[in-house]
Amino acid sequence: MATNEERAKYQRAFAESATRPVIVDHVHVDGLTFTNPETVTYASKAVFEAKTVAEALQAASASAVELQRLGIFKSIEVTVDAAPYQPPPQVHDPSSPQHIEVTFNVTESSRLAASSGTLIGNAEVDWETNATLRNALFGRAEKLSLNYAVGMRNKAAYMLDYIQPISGDPDRFIHSSSAHQRRPRSLHSQLGLPVMVYIACNTRLLNIPFRASMLVREQAGHSLLSSIKHVLTHDTRNDTHLATQGKLVEWTQEFAGIGGDAKFIKSHVQAQFNQAFFNENLIVSASLWGGLLSMLGGTESRISDRFFLGGPNSLRGFTVRGAGPHDKGAYLGGDAYVAGAAHVYSTMPFKFLRDTFGRSLLLHGFASAGNITQIAPDQFVVPRLLSLFQPGSMRYSVGAGVVFRSGMARLELNYCVPFSAAGTDNFRAGFQVGLGVSFL
Amino acid sequence: MADDDPIVLYQHPPGWGLASRDAACLAVQTALKLARLPFTVNNAGNTAVSPTGELPLLCAGEELFSGFGPCLAYIRNRDTSDVFNALTDEEGASAKAFMSLVQVELQYAKIYWYWFEEDNYTAVTHPRFASRFAWPLNIFLAWRQQRDYHALLSTKFEQVSAEKIYAAASTALDALSARLGDSDWFFASPSALDCCVAAYVSEILGAGSELPTPALATIVRGHPTLVAHAQRVLAQLE
Incomplete structure (x- = not known):
C-alpha cells in the first residue's frame, strides 16, 4: 500500500x-x-x-x-x-x-456461440435454443443469430436476426429480423390425452453471492433430478393469451425418485375461466393456481424444486418470486401455495382509440390474492394447507392498466397496489411491466 | 466482525476416529479448540457451500472464511488466550514456511495416494466420493475430479509418478522431524504448526488403516517422533 x-x-x-x-x-x-x-x-x-x-x-x-x-x-x-x-x-x-x-x-471471441436452455416457471416449460455467428461471415463485427423456442403451451417460434455495424461504428448498424411462428393446436387440447414427459437434470445453484444466506449456500452443489411428469389439460379457450371464451383446466403431476437425489410428488393445478359480454367489449376472467410438493422419505425439499410466488405474471405488484419464505435477501420458495385472480378487460373507451388498436390493446383491471408456505418433513400437510387461507398471512394486490396482445405473448402494463402482512416480501406500489405466455 | 459471532465450521465428515477425515478441516478444528473458541460443526461435507469450493469453511456471523489459511487468520484474530500470538516474528515466519511445506508436499502426496494409486482409488476413494451423488452423475463427477487433480499434480511434477511424489513428501517429513527433535512441540508451546502437522500425520495414518496400498502411511510411520507428536496434540484437546 x-x-x-x-x-x-x-x-x-x-x-x-x-x-x-x-x-x-x-x-x-x-x-x-x-x-x-x-x-x-x-x-x-x-x-x-x-x-x-x-x-x-x-x-x-x-x-x-x-x-x-x-x-x-x-x-x-x-x-x-x-x-x-x-x-x-x-x-x-x-x-x-x-x-x-x-x-x-x-x-x-469465438465466432460461433450456441446455447440451449429450459426456462421453467409459472407451470410453463420453454425450451429455447440459440446459435449465433459473430464476425464469421465478413469479419466486420456482424452478428447472425437463429433462435428457436418451443413451449409446452402450444407455441413454437423461429427468429433470425442479422445485425451489421456500418464501418465498425457500434452505434450505427443495419438490423434485419425475420420471425416465424407455428402454433400446433393438437397435443394438449383434448381431455383424456395424457402427456408424459421424462425429465432428468443436473441441478446446481450457481453464482451465489458471497454473503448469501447459508440456507441457500447449503443447497449448492450437484444434485440429480430424475422424474416423470404428467400433464392433463382441458383447454377450450379461443386464445391462449387473452381469451374471450372458454376455460382451461390443467393438472400437472411430477414424480421424482426413479434414481436421482430428489424424491417427491409435485402436483400443480391451474384453472382459468373466461366470459365476454357486450359484443366482446367486456371480458371477465378468473384464474386459480395451486401447488403442493410432497416430499417422500422425510427429506427436506430443495430450493430448485419448490414453488415460488410473485411477479408480473403471477401475483402482480410483487417482484418475481418476491413473496414467501425468506432468509437474508433470498427467497427460499414454498412447498405449497395458492393464488387466484379476477380480471376485467375492456376495449378502449373512445371510438378513434378502438379503431386504432382494435382488440390488440385492452384496458385491464384486476384483483389477486395468494399465499405460500413451507412444510417441514415432520409437519402434517393438512393444517399447513389450511394455514394458506388464513386472512392474516395472505398477500393481495389490486391494479389497473393496459394489456397488449401479440401473436407470441401478452404484454401488460399495470399500476399495482399490493398488500402483504410479511415485511420480508418484496413489493411496491407502482407500475409493473409483464411479458409472458402464462399468467395468473 | 464481532467478538461474539457464533462460529460454524463446515467440514468433511469424521472418520478413522478423527474429528474430520480431512487434514485441513481437522487442523482448523484443532486450532479452534486450542484457542478455546466455542463452535458448532456441520459435517455435510458439501464443498459447494464454500465460495472457493474448498473446505474447511468458517462461518462467523455474516463472514465466511474458506481454506486453511483464511480460517487460521480468523482464529488468530479471535484468539483471546493468545495461544497463536505467542511466537516471535522469527518463529512465526518459520512456522509459516513449515505449514506451506506441509500443505504442498503432504497434500500432493495425499492426493496422489488417494486418487492415483489404482487399488486405493477403486476400493475406497471412488466409492466414498461417488456415494455423495446420484448415479450416473457420480461417474462423471469422479472422472472430472480425478482429471482436475491430475492437472494440479502436473503443475508441480513434470511426471506424475509415485516415486517422485512420495520422495518429496518423505523429504518434507524429514525436515519436520529434524525441526521437532525431541521436543514436545515445534516451539515452546503448542502452535498452529502443531495443529497442521498433527492433522496431516493423523489423517494419513488413519487412511492407512483402510487403504489397500498403505505407501504414504508407511513413510509417515518411519518418523516415530511425528507420530508421537500427533497423538500428543490430539490428546491435549480431548
Whole structure:
C-alpha cells in the first residue's frame, strides 16, 4: 500500500507529464485473425487526435471501450509507449513533442456461440435454443443469430436476426429480423390425452453471492433430478393469451425418485375461466393456481424444486418470486401455495382509440390474492394447507392498466397496489411491466 | 466482525476416529479448540457451500472464511488466550514456511495416494466420493475430479509418478522431524504448526488403516517422533 507521500509523488509526476505534448505516430491493433482491419479503424482513429499524454491515455481507453462494444473481442489491452523511431533529442526543450504509439492487444471471441436452455416457471416449460455467428461471415463485427423456442403451451417460434455495424461504428448498424411462428393446436387440447414427459437434470445453484444466506449456500452443489411428469389439460379457450371464451383446466403431476437425489410428488393445478359480454367489449376472467410438493422419505425439499410466488405474471405488484419464505435477501420458495385472480378487460373507451388498436390493446383491471408456505418433513400437510387461507398471512394486490396482445405473448402494463402482512416480501406500489405466455 | 459471532465450521465428515477425515478441516478444528473458541460443526461435507469450493469453511456471523489459511487468520484474530500470538516474528515466519511445506508436499502426496494409486482409488476413494451423488452423475463427477487433480499434480511434477511424489513428501517429513527433535512441540508451546502437522500425520495414518496400498502411511510411520507428536496434540484437546 502506497503511503500518502508516495501517492502524492506519483500524482505530481503524472501531473507534470500529463500536459507533455505528444504526436501519435502509430496505432496498432494486434491479435486480429479473422476480423477485417477496417472494422477496428473507426474505433481507434480518434487516438491520432491526441495532443498531450493525458489526451492520448483518455482517447486510448475511450477507443478500447468502443472496440469492446463491437462485441467481438474477449479482451482488449492497451499499451501506450514511445515510438521506436525518435527524432534527434532536443534535450533542453521539454516542449518538443514526444513520438508515441498506441497498441491495442485484442483477443477475438469465438465466432460461433450456441446455447440451449429450459426456462421453467409459472407451470410453463420453454425450451429455447440459440446459435449465433459473430464476425464469421465478413469479419466486420456482424452478428447472425437463429433462435428457436418451443413451449409446452402450444407455441413454437423461429427468429433470425442479422445485425451489421456500418464501418465498425457500434452505434450505427443495419438490423434485419425475420420471425416465424407455428402454433400446433393438437397435443394438449383434448381431455383424456395424457402427456408424459421424462425429465432428468443436473441441478446446481450457481453464482451465489458471497454473503448469501447459508440456507441457500447449503443447497449448492450437484444434485440429480430424475422424474416423470404428467400433464392433463382441458383447454377450450379461443386464445391462449387473452381469451374471450372458454376455460382451461390443467393438472400437472411430477414424480421424482426413479434414481436421482430428489424424491417427491409435485402436483400443480391451474384453472382459468373466461366470459365476454357486450359484443366482446367486456371480458371477465378468473384464474386459480395451486401447488403442493410432497416430499417422500422425510427429506427436506430443495430450493430448485419448490414453488415460488410473485411477479408480473403471477401475483402482480410483487417482484418475481418476491413473496414467501425468506432468509437474508433470498427467497427460499414454498412447498405449497395458492393464488387466484379476477380480471376485467375492456376495449378502449373512445371510438378513434378502438379503431386504432382494435382488440390488440385492452384496458385491464384486476384483483389477486395468494399465499405460500413451507412444510417441514415432520409437519402434517393438512393444517399447513389450511394455514394458506388464513386472512392474516395472505398477500393481495389490486391494479389497473393496459394489456397488449401479440401473436407470441401478452404484454401488460399495470399500476399495482399490493398488500402483504410479511415485511420480508418484496413489493411496491407502482407500475409493473409483464411479458409472458402464462399468467395468473 | 464481532467478538461474539457464533462460529460454524463446515467440514468433511469424521472418520478413522478423527474429528474430520480431512487434514485441513481437522487442523482448523484443532486450532479452534486450542484457542478455546466455542463452535458448532456441520459435517455435510458439501464443498459447494464454500465460495472457493474448498473446505474447511468458517462461518462467523455474516463472514465466511474458506481454506486453511483464511480460517487460521480468523482464529488468530479471535484468539483471546493468545495461544497463536505467542511466537516471535522469527518463529512465526518459520512456522509459516513449515505449514506451506506441509500443505504442498503432504497434500500432493495425499492426493496422489488417494486418487492415483489404482487399488486405493477403486476400493475406497471412488466409492466414498461417488456415494455423495446420484448415479450416473457420480461417474462423471469422479472422472472430472480425478482429471482436475491430475492437472494440479502436473503443475508441480513434470511426471506424475509415485516415486517422485512420495520422495518429496518423505523429504518434507524429514525436515519436520529434524525441526521437532525431541521436543514436545515445534516451539515452546503448542502452535498452529502443531495443529497442521498433527492433522496431516493423523489423517494419513488413519487412511492407512483402510487403504489397500498403505505407501504414504508407511513413510509417515518411519518418523516415530511425528507420530508421537500427533497423538500428543490430539490428546491435549480431548
